[in-house]
Amino acid sequence: MTLKTADLDLAASVADEAPLAVRRRRPRFVARDTRAAWWFIAPAFLLLAFLVAYPFVLSVWFSLSDARVGTSGSFVGLDNFERLFSSSIFLQTLQNSFVFTAAALTAKIVFGMALALLLFRITRFKRLIRGAILLPFIVPTALSTLVWWWMFEPMYSVVNWTLKTLHVVERDIPWLPDPYLAMVVVVLVNVWRGLPFFAITLLAGLVAIPRELYEAAEADGAGPVRRFWHITLPLVTPVLGVVILFSAIFTLSDFNIVYVLTKGGPLNMTHLFATYSFTLGLQGGEIGLGAAVSLFLFPILLAVVFLQLRLMRRAAIYE
Amino acid sequence: MSDAPLNSAIALSRTRTDRARRWRTIRPLLTVYLPVLPFVAFALFPLYFMLVTSLKSNAELYDVGSVPFWISRGMTLSHYGLLSADTPFWDWFANSLIVSLSATVISVVLGVLAAYPLARMRFPGSDSFGVAVFITYLVPPTLLFLPLTSVVNWLGLSDSLWALVVTYPTFLVPFCTWLLMGYFRTVPKEIEECAMLDGCNRFQSMFRILLPAAVPGLICAALFAFTLSWNEFLYALVFVSPAELKTMTVGVFSELIRGDIYYWGALMAGAVIGSIPIVIAYVFFLDYYVSGLTSGAIK
Numbered sequence: 234m235t236l237k238t239a240d241l242d243l244a245a246s247v248a249d250e251a252p253l254a255v256r257r258r259r260p261r262f263v264a265r266d267t268r269a270a271w272w273f274i275a276p277a278f279l280l281l282a283f284l285v286a287y288p289f290v291l292s293v294w295f296s297l298s299d300a301r302v303g304t305s306g307s308f309v310g311l312d313n314f315e316r317l318f319s320s321s322i323f324l325q326t327l328q329n330s331f332v333f334t335a336a337a338l339t340a341k342i343v344f345g346m347a348l349a350l351l352l353f354r355i356t357r358f359k360r361l362i363r364g365a366i367l368l369p370f371i372v373p374t375a376l377s378t379l380v381w382w383w384m385f386e387p388m389y390s391v392v393n394w395t396l397k398t399l400h401v402v403e404r405d406i407p408w409l410p411d412p413y414l415a416m417v418v419v420v421l422v423n424v425w426r427g428l429p430f431f432a433i434t435l436l437a438g439l440v441a442i443p444r445e446l447y448e449a450a451e452a453d454g455a456g457p458v459r460r461f462w463h464i465t466l467p468l469v470t471p472v473l474g475v476v477i478l479f480s481a482i483f484t485l486s487d488f489n490i491v492y493v494l495t496k497g498g499p500l501n502m503t504h505l506f507a508t509y510s511f512t513l514g515l516q517g518g519e520i521g522l523g524a525a526v527s528l529f530l531f532p533i534l535l536a537v538v539f540l541q542l543r544l545m546r547r548a549a550i551y552e
Numbered sequence: 553m554s555d556a557p558l559n560s561a562i563a564l565s566r567t568r569t570d571r572a573r574r575w576r577t578i579r580p581l582l583t584v585y586l587p588v589l590p591f592v593a594f595a596l597f598p599l600y601f602m603l604v605t606s607l608k609s610n611a612e613l614y615d616v617g618s619v620p621f622w623i624s625r626g627m628t629l630s631h632y633g634l635l636s637a638d639t640p641f642w643d644w645f646a647n648s649l650i651v652s653l654s655a656t657v658i659s660v661v662l663g664v665l666a667a668y669p670l671a672r673m674r675f676p677g678s679d680s681f682g683v684a685v686f687i688t689y690l691v692p693p694t695l696l697f698l699p700l701t702s703v704v705n706w707l708g709l710s711d712s713l714w715a716l717v718v719t720y721p722t723f724l725v726p727f728c729t730w731l732l733m734g735y736f737r738t739v740p741k742e743i744e745e746c747a748m749l750d751g752c753n754r755f756q757s758m759f760r761i762l763l764p765a766a767v768p769g770l771i772c773a774a775l776f777a778f779t780l781s782w783n784e785f786l787y788a789l790v791f792v793s794p795a796e797l798k799t800m801t802v803g804v805f806s807e808l809i810r811g812d813i814y815y816w817g818a819l820m821a822g823a824v825i826g827s828i829p830i831v832i833a834y835v836f837f838l839d840y841y842v843s844g845l846t847s848g849a850i851k
Contacts, residue, residue, distance in 0.1 A: 373782065537690065
């Protein structure tokens with residue numbers, strides 16, 4: 234045992250030193266490359282500095298000011314944040330965001346994994362089936378959400394028609410006017426759109442697992458369930474981690490689905506940070522408050538970036 | 553005489569292999585194709601329903617008694633006619649096309665230029681620029697639309713398509729850079745080093761050696777940039793308000809819903825036509841979409 238860990242340490246230290254050795258090999262090229270590299274990068278750098286970094290700073294300034302439409306506003310410290318935390322609508326938004334993200338992510342993880350495992354075993358009509366599965370992810374969300382709206386429309390809902398015809402329910406279910414059911418629908422549409430991303434990416438992770446591991450496990454008498462828990466899941470975990478982090482940001486910051494389906498209603502029960510910030514900042518003209526709401530996405534963004542960079546670095550070491 | 557038991561043994565084993573063979577063909581049907589069916593139906597039904605609704609007559613559409621799943625009283629193109637005649641629908645289509653193509657060209661060019669040094673050169677600040685690109689890649693547009701509104705106003709671009717051509721690259725350039733960096737790294741360095749020994753400078757070697765070898769990556773980046781621009785909704789909603797300057801996604805949504813009157817047939821017709829360019833691109837380049845999607849998350 235001790236010998237083994239010693240070997241591992243040795244291997245790790247060699248792996249750590251290898252990139253340094255490569256880096257030191259050609260110092261003379263470096264000086265000549267630097268200027269060229271900066272010229273290459275300059276256009277993208279200027280664009281991102283002016284249209285991402287600067288607006289971000291502006292957003293922080295807005296959140297600390299009483300800026301309204303047409304006025305630049307003056308510094309008010311943390312007033313906006315204090316107002317938000319004493320506003321029941323904002324606290325509701327905070328809760329909605331958590332519920333929405335947790336529910337949608339859980340569904341996407343579970344069904345995405347199941348779908349990926351199925352797609353992996355498909356041999357005939359592979360392209361056709363994968364193509365069909367991926368389609369919801371490609372079609373414009375704002376437009377595809379319209380059809381979901383139509384499918385849950387109070388009078389002519391195809392869902393209600395089906396449920397009534399099958400005698401599951403006797404009367405129409407008020408999907409979108411009901412605060413809780415509206416959240417269910419919003420989550421459902423998000424899962425519909427996001428599931429392909431999970432399935433296809435996890436599928437890529439599954440394909441990368443060496444076949445020999447399964448053959449060896451099968452020879453040792455491991456059944457399909459044990460093979461899944463002891464080979465598939467641990468080896469697909471890094472990919473799963475990246476996909477979850479990715480999806481966490483884009484689910485939490487969702488705007489299109491909620492705006493098209495419910496505009497945050499009924500009774501603000503489906504407002505997320507993006508839609509509430511839109512309502513306050515653009516429709517209500519209170520830019521300062523709106524910016525403060527949207528900044529709540531930032532700490533989560535930072536956490537995801539931090540975790541993701543760590544994951545990638547670990548992956549790079551194992552490569 | 554003594555053949556009889558042997559024959560029956562052969563017959564028995566033959567039925568056994570037959571059964572095994574049949575089982576081998578039926579088993580995947582039961583354990584793979586049958587369970588995947590609900591997923592396919594879930595993915596496709598809304599899109600099918602969109603198409604069916606857009607082709608139904610109003611009389612059938614608003615009849616609670618008729619079966620909603622198919623068209624039983626004849627197809628009609630009247631909803632498409634209404635779109636063409638009564639709304640600036642084709643303007644929206646053209647706007648979307650102009651904005652998406654321009655934003656795609658800008659983003660792929662800037663992405664190539666930024667990805668090249670990140671993949672190939674070592675220079676002070678390369679790591680931090682790489683991380684910066686990655687962070688901007690993850691910044692959701694919903695975080696920045698308020699301050700961007702004032703930047704766009706300040707530049708005098710509000711209510712013009714330029715507002716979109718300028719702001720879409722903010723989320724496209726990081727994506728293209730990230731994707732292309734991965735592709736460039738798969739092209740062996742040695743070919744370029746040869747070219748540079750022969751007197752090419754960095755720019756020439758990128759243009760003549762690397763880019764031709766990385767064409768799949770370029771197609772992939774362009775496809776994704778086009779798709780993301782075509783599908784964009786928030787910036788188009790916020791920065792452009794005149795009806796005839798709207799893009800497809802915003803126009804269909806905001807001009808066809810007036811108060812409490814919904815033109816469901818026309819809405820679905822608009823959604824169908826608005827999705828068609830993307831679906832066509834998708835059918836032809838499915839493999840690029842798959843590789844772009846996975847490389848975006850995995851690399």
